[in-house]
Each structure stands twice: as C-alpha cells, then as structure tokens.
Amino acid sequence: MIELKEIKKIYKTKQADVAALDNVNIAIQDGEVYGIVGYSGAGKSTLLRLLNGLEKPTSGEVSLAGKALNTLKKSTLRKERQKIGMIFQHFNLLWSRTVLENILFPLEIARVPKAKRKQRALELIRLVGLEGREQAYPSELSGGQKQRVGIARALANDPTVLLCDEATSALDPKTTEDVLELLLDINKKLNLTIVLITHEMQVIRRICDRVAVMSDGKVVEEGQVKEVFKNPRETITKQFIRQDTNIDSEDTITILHELARKYPEGKVARLVFLEDQVRSPFISRISREYDVDINIIQGSVQESQDTSLGSLYVQITGSTESIEQALQKIKAYHIEIEVIDYA
Numbered sequence: 001m002i003e004l005k006e007i008k009k010i011y012k013t014k015q016a017d018v019a020a021l022d023n024v025n026i027a028i029q030d031g032e033v034y035g036i037v038g039y040s041g042a043g044k045s046t047l048l049r050l051l052n053g054l055e056k057p058t059s060g061e062v063s064l065a066g067k068a069l070n071t072l073k074k075s076t077l078r079k080e081r082q083k084i085g086m087i088f089q090h091f092n093l094l095w096s097r098t099v100l101e102n103i104l105f106p107l108e109i110a111r112v113p114k115a116k117r118k119q120r121a122l123e124l125i126r127l128v129g130l131e132g133r134e135q136a137y138p139s140e141l142s143g144g145q146k147q148r149v150g151i152a153r154a155l156a157n158d159p160t161v162l163l164c165d166e167a168t169s170a171l172d173p174k175t176t177e178d179v180l181e182l183l184l185d186i187n188k189k190l191n192l193t194i195v196l197i198t199h200e201m202q203v204i205r206r207i208c209d210r211v212a213v214m215s216d217g218k219v220v221e222e223g224q225v226k227e228v229f230k231n232p233r234e235t236i237t238k239q240f241i242r243q244d245t246n247i248d249s250e251d252t253i254t255i256l257h258e259l260a261r262k263y264p265e266g267k268v269a270r271l272v273f274l275e276d277q278v279r280s281p282f283i284s285r286i287s288r289e290y291d292v293d294i295n296i297i298q299g300s301v302q303e304s305q306d307t308s309l310g311s312l313y314v315q316i317t318g319s320t321e322s323i324e325q326a327l328q329k330i331k332a333y334h335i336e337i338e339v340i341d342y343a
C-alpha cells in the first residue's frame with residue numbers, strides 16, 4: 001500500500017510561499033489503478049515527485065509498503081526507489097540508443113549480469129508489443145511506440161509501482177486508447193500498482209479503479225471511478241466529466257434553450273446510469289406508465305474499466321404531476337437525475 005498522510009508541501013519563493021500540497025491524505029491499495037486529475041497548477045506533479053522520493057514533504061508522511069520514506073537511510077531509500085517505475089509525457093528516451101539499448105540501460109545501472117540483461121530486455125519487448133523494432137532508434141518510432149519503450153524501460157527492474165506522468169497527453173486518441181489498454185493489461189498480468197496523473201478525464205474513465213480530483217493543492221473529491229462519474233459532487237469534477245462526455249456542446253445548449261422556450265411546462269433533465277445497473281427499456285416503459293413524452297435530446301455511451309456509462313439529455317413533457325411521478329420512477333431504476341433549468 002502507498003500512503004500519503006497529512007502531506008503539506010510549501011515552496012518558498014521570493015514573492016510568497018506557495019502551498020503546492022495542502023493536507024493531502026491518500027491511501028492506494030496494491031494492484032490498484034489510481035488516477036489523480038486536476039488542472040494545471042493543482043499540485044499533481046508535486047505529489048508524484050513525493051511518491052518517487054525525489055522530493056520531501058514540508059510536513060506529513062509518505063510510506064510505501066508500510067515504510068515511511070523519510071525515515072529511511074539513503075542506501076535503503078535508493079533500494080525502495082527501485083520498486084517504483086515511472087513513465088513520462090515526453091517519453092524521456094535516450095535518442096542515441098536503440099530500443100533494445102534503451103531498455104538495457106536501467107538493467108546496466110542495476111548491475112544485472114550481461115546474459116540476463118538481454119534476456120530480460122527481450123521479454124519486456126514482447127510484453128509491450130515491440131518485437132521486430134529492437135534495433136530502431138527513437139526517432140524512427142511513432143509516439144505510441146516510444147511510450148511502449150518507456151513502459152518497458154520502467155518495468156525493467158520489476159517495480160511494484162508504476163507512476164505515470166501525463167503518459168498519454170502527447171498522443172492522438174487512438175494511440176492513447178492502445179497505450180491505456182497496454183497499461184491495464186500490465187496491471188492485471190503483473191499485479192502492478194499504477195498511479196497516474198492527468199488532466200484528461202477520459203484516461204481516468206478508461207483504466208482507473210479510483211480517482212482523486214485535485215484543486216489548489218487539495219483533494220476535493222475521491223472515490224470509485226464509476227460512482228464519481230455517476231454522481232459527481234464538486235463543480236470541478238462535473239466540469240471534467242462534461243469535458244469528457246462532450247455533452248455540453250454549444251449545439252446542445254442551443255437546443256435546450258429552444259425546447260425550454262417551446263415547452264415551458266416540460267422539464268429538461270440529464271440522466272446518468274451504469275450499463276450494468278440498467279438493463280430494461282426504462283424510457284418507453286415510463287412514458288407509457290405515466291403518460292409523459294420523453295424526448296431524447298442528446299446521448300452518449302462511454303466505456304469504463306468494467307462497465308459502460310450512459311448519459312442522456314431528455315425533455316419530459318406532460319402534466320406537472322405526471323412529470324414528477326416519472327422522475328421519481330426514473331430514480332428507482334438507479335439512474336441519477338439532474339434537472340436542468342435552461343429557461
């Protein structure tokens with residue numbers, strides 16, 4: 001388990017003291033994929049630097065498998081740090097070395113015997129799907145392939161934890177999907193704990209078990225990914241989710257205004273549900289049962305690690321009483337409802 005207890009990190013600058021982390025408490029279980037999302041300046045990179053032992057907190061404790069990093073001797077800390085691999089947004093590869101040589105590098109530093117090194121590097125190349133590219137130089141690889149080298153290199157010394165620093169932010173959407181798929185695969189195969197920081201909610205949705213939302217150095221919301229997507233509490237979390245679902249586009253807002261003007265007696269609502277919880281055709285049933293019309297304005301279904309998340313904008317028209325009853329019934333189907341006043 002990785003634990004951050006009451007962490008504060010203050011940077012003293014000429015102008016002022018900056019609280020990059022302000023009383024952060026996080027516990028990450030072994031084998032978990034844990035995501036930290038936040039806008040620029042929220043404190044994500046600072047948190048990652050504390051986790052890999054590159055920096056120390058101003059106060060509070062960081063511990064790995066029950067060992068508090070600040071109490072370790074330098075030599076022990078070095079050993080503990082070997083249990084943590086890291087990948088980066090811009091890959092950080094050695095450009096004058098081939099794929100194979102890049103992966104051999106951490107093994108050389110860890111003084112693994114020569115014969116073993118090559119065998120291990122070839123295993124890793126297979127694991128990340130780069131067979132045939134052993135002799136290529138980074139400049140000859142696509143972004144996705146470069147990140148695969150980064151992943152193989154990070155795994156060379158059998159870490160128990162992989163830290164990912166905006167690892168897919170420089171990649172196109174399709175390549176992002178492939179790299180996330182690979183990370184999930186490695187997480188399952190090796191029971192590797194993955195901690196990732198990102199500003200993309202899509203990354204959280206696709207592979208994380210739990211998420212922490214950071215703002216101004218604080219964790220403002222934390223929970224199981226599917227629960228947070230279904231029922232976000234904080235405004236900032238809602239913003240991230242809306243960005244991901246792209247459901248608040250200009251077009252949708254124009255339609256919502258138009259509908260609210262045309263049918264002032266109706267209600268516009270956003271419904272959010274998990275596929276594994278909603279199996280029945282609830283819209284047609286409710287429409288029949290309560291004599292209301294349900295007009296679907298926009299909808300999307302998105303994959304998460306173990307289920308799909310549905311999001312629908314609907315307009316419900318009918319008598320005030322039947323609309324109210326229909327909304328109550330929708331709730332009984334485990335569907336979250338946000339009634340929207342766009343008038």
Ligand SMILES: Nc1ncnc2c1ncn2[C@@H]1O[C@H](COP(=O)(O)OP(=O)(O)OP(=O)(O)O)[C@@H](O)[C@H]1O
Nearest residue numbers: 011013018020038039040041042043044045046047
């Ligand atoms: N070495 C430093 N000296 C002074 N201030 C710092 C230092 N490192 C970070 N900060 C400040 O701490 C706050 C958190 O920065 P941090 O880089 O951790 O945020 P972030 O969420 O990772 O943002 P980004 O995605 O832009 O890197 C910011 O206000 C930043 O300016």
